[in-house]
Amino acid sequence: MTDFIPNFWQQIEEPQAWLIFLFPLGAFLVNSLIIRPFFNQYSKLSGWITVVSLTASFVLSVYAVGSVAANDGRSIGWASHEWVEVANFKMTVGIMMNSLTALMLLVVTGVSLLVQIYSMGYMKGDSGYSRYFAYMSLFTASMVGLVMSSNIVQLFVFWELVGLCSFLLIGFWFHKPSAAAAAKKAFLVTRVGDFGFLLGILYLFSQGDSFTANNLNPLEIRDIEKAIGLGTVISSSVAGWIALGFFLGAMGKSGQFPLHTWLPDAMEGPTPVSSLIHAATMVAAGVFLVARFFPLFEASPVALDTVAIIGGVTVVFAASMGLVMNDIKRVLAYSTVSQLGYMMLAIGVGAPGVAIFHLFTHAFFKCLLFQGAGSVSHAVGGTFDMRYMGGLRRVMPWTYATFLIGSLSLAGIFPLAGFWSKDEILASAQGQAGFIPQAVFGLALIAVTMTAFYMFRVLFMTFEGDYKGGADADPDVESHAPSNTPHESAWSMLGPMVILALLAIFAGFVANPIVNLGAIPEHWLVHDFLHESAAKFNLGIAAISTFAAILGILLAYLMYVSKTISAQTVVSSVRPIHTVLSRKYYFDELYEDLLTTRVFYRGLAGALDWFDRCVVDGLVRVIDNFGRNIGRLIGQAQTGQVQSYGAVLSGGVLVILGVLLFLK
Amino acid sequence: MSLENFLLVGAILFSIGMYGAISRRSAVVVLMSLELMFTAVNITAVALSRYVLPAGLIFDPSTTSDLVTRSLLTGHVFAIFIITVGAAEVALGVAIVIMLYRNRETVFVTDANQMRH
Numbered sequence: 001m002t003d004f005i006p007n008f009w010q011q012i013e014e015p016q017a018w019l020i021f022l023f024p025l026g027a028f029l030v031n032s033l034i035i036r037p038f039f040n041q042y043s044k045l046s047g048w049i050t051v052v053s054l055t056a057s058f059v060l061s062v063y064a065v066g067s068v069a070a071n072d073g074r075s076i077g078w079a080s081h082e083w084v085e086v087a088n089f090k091m092t093v094g095i096m097m098n099s100l101t102a103l104m105l106l107v108v109t110g111v112s113l114l115v116q117i118y119s120m121g122y123m124k125g126d127s128g129y130s131r132y133f134a135y136m137s138l139f140t141a142s143m144v145g146l147v148m149s150s151n152i153v154q155l156f157v158f159w160e161l162v163g164l165c166s167f168l169l170i171g172f173w174f175h176k177p178s179a180a181a182a183a184k185k186a187f188l189v190t191r192v193g194d195f196g197f198l199l200g201i202l203y204l205f206s207q208g209d210s211f212t213a214n215n216l217n218p219l220e221i222r223d224i225e226k227a228i229g230l231g232t233v234i235s236s237s238v239a240g241w242i243a244l245g246f247f248l249g250a251m252g253k254s255g256q257f258p259l260h261t262w263l264p265d266a267m268e269g270p271t272p273v274s275s276l277i278h279a280a281t282m283v284a285a286g287v288f289l290v291a292r293f294f295p296l297f298e299a300s301p302v303a304l305d306t307v308a309i310i311g312g313v314t315v316v317f318a319a320s321m322g323l324v325m326n327d328i329k330r331v332l333a334y335s336t337v338s339q340l341g342y343m344m345l346a347i348g349v350g351a352p353g354v355a356i357f358h359l360f361t362h363a364f365f366k367c368l369l370f371q372g373a374g375s376v377s378h379a380v381g382g383t384f385d386m387r388y389m390g391g392l393r394r395v396m397p398w399t400y401a402t403f404l405i406g407s408l409s410l411a412g413i414f415p416l417a418g419f420w421s422k423d424e425i426l427a428s429a430q431g432q433a434g435f436i437p438q439a440v441f442g443l444a445l446i447a448v449t450m451t452a453f454y455m456f457r458v459l460f461m462t463f464e465g466d467y468k469g470g471a472d473a474d475p476d477v478e479s480h481a482p483s484n485t486p487h488e489s490a491w492s493m494l495g496p497m498v499i500l501a502l503l504a505i506f507a508g509f510v511a512n513p514i515v516n517l518g519a520i521p522e523h524w525l526v527h528d529f530l531h532e533s534a535a536k537f538n539l540g541i542a543a544i545s546t547f548a549a550i551l552g553i554l555l556a557y558l559m560y561v562s563k564t565i566s567a568q569t570v571v572s573s574v575r576p577i578h579t580v581l582s583r584k585y586y587f588d589e590l591y592e593d594l595l596t597t598r599v600f601y602r603g604l605a606g607a608l609d610w611f612d613r614c615v616v617d618g619l620v621r622v623i624d625n626f627g628r629n630i631g632r633l634i635g636q637a638q639t640g641q642v643q644s645y646g647a648v649l650s651g652g653v654l655v656i657l658g659v660l661l662f663l664k
Numbered sequence: 665m666s667l668e669n670f671l672l673v674g675a676i677l678f679s680i681g682m683y684g685a686i687s688r689r690s691a692v693v694v695l696m697s698l699e700l701m702f703t704a705v706n707i708t709a710v711a712l713s714r715y716v717l718p719a720g721l722i723f724d725p726s727t728t729s730d731l732v733t734r735s736l737l738t739g740h741v742f743a744i745f746i747i748t749v750g751a752a753e754v755a756l757g758v759a760i761v762i763m764l765y766r767n768r769e770t771v772f773v774t775d776a777n778q779m780r781h
Binding site for chain 2: 643
């Protein structure tokens with residue numbers, strides 16, 4: 001099965017696995033503790049340090065994938081290390097190296113490495129150059145730590161670190177109020193999900209007794225799988241509640257409906273950050289979490305259906321908003337939300353391996369598309385508004401070519417990577433009996449057309465037609481580089497894009513071919529590596545989805561290139577729908593004006609404020625007044641006249657004397 | 665002469681002293697009243713020492729004459745002490761009165777009420 005893995009891939013050892021995590025962490029420490037405070041004039045160094053350490057991590061990750069593959073995709077186990085031990089309570093840290101971990105490591109370190117190389121060109125001359133690379137390496141280290149964790153608490157620590165890093169990077173240009181607000185929003189919205197995750201962990205922990213009765217530890221991820229396997233440790237409903245808690249966390253991180261609002265705003269950060277967040281780190285964490293704890297979800301049909309429904313709704317919901325956005329990065333952001341919906345949907349219909357396959361291919365083309373957007377924005381002077389672009393095909397041939405490949409891959413056109421993974425998802429959904437899988441299959445199919453349409457709308461608006469002035473013409477851009485003509489980007493930016501474009505073409509077919517491809521067996525990645533047998537290639541569905549995608553592309557062509565259909569006419573004929581879409585279904589208004597301002601700020605916080613002022617403070621004031629008045633009364637006796645004290649004293653002695661005599 | 669007479673004189677002197685110490689405004693008169701109270705206590709101490717035998721000595725034949733002497737002289741020694749302390753007290757008291765007069769131009773104890781604050 002794994003003949004094509006060369007023999008020199010021996011079993012990876014634990015220290016090497018730890019190094020995958022320690023290299024980026026080391027880069028973070030060097031950048032933040034040495035370069036930035038002491039050698040800031042040599043900040044160029046921090047870019048190199050990050051790239052070199054991530055290269056090392058990446059090589060070790062390839063090694064890890066090879067080792068796991070040579071082990072037939074089974075997990076390589078290392079004993080966990082003791083962290084905290086109090087009486088019966090044990091907490092450990094360790095590495096869980098199975099096929100899911102190894103594949104995620106490959107995606108995270110590989111994409112992150114390409115993003116760092118791209119960043120060296122993109123962030124050139126930024127005053128926070130060192131800080132940027134320090135955050136980026138910490139971000140990568142956290143994500144690597146997250147996927148390797150063998151303990152839920154360890155995983156949760158890295159989960160929160162990933163959230164923190166995305167906060168720091170989205171708000172990287174914190175002097176811009178919009179960036180600071182976006183960072184805060186990302187942090188708070190994901191916090192809502194994290195609360196669910198934490199509740200799930202606590203509920204799981206409360207089941208500790210039945211785990212220990214079977215000699216299992218509820219916080220060990222492997223033990224959870226074993227417990228589900230035994231079938232008697234936790235009941236289906238308990239597993240379902242825990243799974244739903246975990247899924248809430250995943251919804252926050254992966255921007256699933258209705259916690260999606262932070263992801264489009266996260267565009268305020270530097271573009272390479274978006275490309276990293278959207279491809280390999282932050283949002284992938286949510287899908288990874290659900291895939292990691294899939295046994296829990298599988299044990300509860302309700303939880304699985306919830307995942308499928310939320311995924312299916314998100315797919316169409318996000319794609320519909322992508323249709324009308326004018327900001328190139330926002331379209332890509334909604335596209336990410338929609339694609340994450342595909343992954344959730346796949347998990348929901350019981351195919352986590354297929355979801356991870358889509359995560360794998362999506363990482364490449366989405367990273368590529370964001371880098372293309374950054375390249376375009378550099379060329380036109382800093383704006384991301386597509387209405388002021390156009391005609392860039394002639395001046396930026398490399399960016400155009402790679403962007404086209406990315407768009408085709410995302411739209412799911414044969415034979416690019418996106419086609420294969422999206423098709424497996426559609427086939428898995430269609431292959432499941434029952435109303436919910438069939439319904440989400442329908443939603444996913446609708447979204448295929450929408451995806452193709454919005455992606456090619458971006459492509460045509462940006463690269464075709466006439467140039468419309470770039471940042472100089474955009475009234476929303478306040479400060480930008482002095483007006484310049486569009487130009488192709490530097491090779492430090494184009495290089496990673498070309499590599500990603502190649503991956504966006506080949507990653508799907510080579511890793512998971514539908515026929516035996518030389519030494520690589522059919523469906524290797526999903527069947528042999530991720531151990532999921534259900535997924536099959538379905539020619540009929542492939543034909544339908546390709547037709548749907550081409551329909552979308554054709555529509556975009558007719559509206560934005562040949563102008564056979566006037567975009568204005570279409571917009572004005574569906575004016576209300578267009579307004580709702582471009583206002584993002586009023587979710588921001590719902591959350592900010594209604595939920596935050598009215599319910600929380602005025603309602604809940606107002607009530608608590610009243611309680612605090614009137615009841616708590618009132619009680620204190622009553623006690624205070626009582627004491628003060630008593631004191632004032634007694635203070636009257638304090639005259640300062642020694643003689644009156646003396647009189648009282650002698651009077652007192654007389655009284656005592658009298659009492660004593662009387663008692664006698 | 666019986667013990668009661670001495671105690672009566674002591675009590676009367678003490679009461680007069682106390683009345684003076686409490687009621688008079690002049691610090692000098694207050695000091696004089698204090699001296700009266702000392703005297704009253706001295707009279708009482710010496711009289712008790714002379715008339716009352718300590719309970720431990722009455723039925724114990726084995727006591728030495730030295731212990732008897734010490735027990736009987738306790739009141740007298742007290743009186744000597746009190747006279748000494750009283751002298752020192754007057755010296756100090758008069759000095760305080762003089763300082764009070766220099767600073768406040770008054771010898772009335774009612775005016776010295778800063779301790780209230």
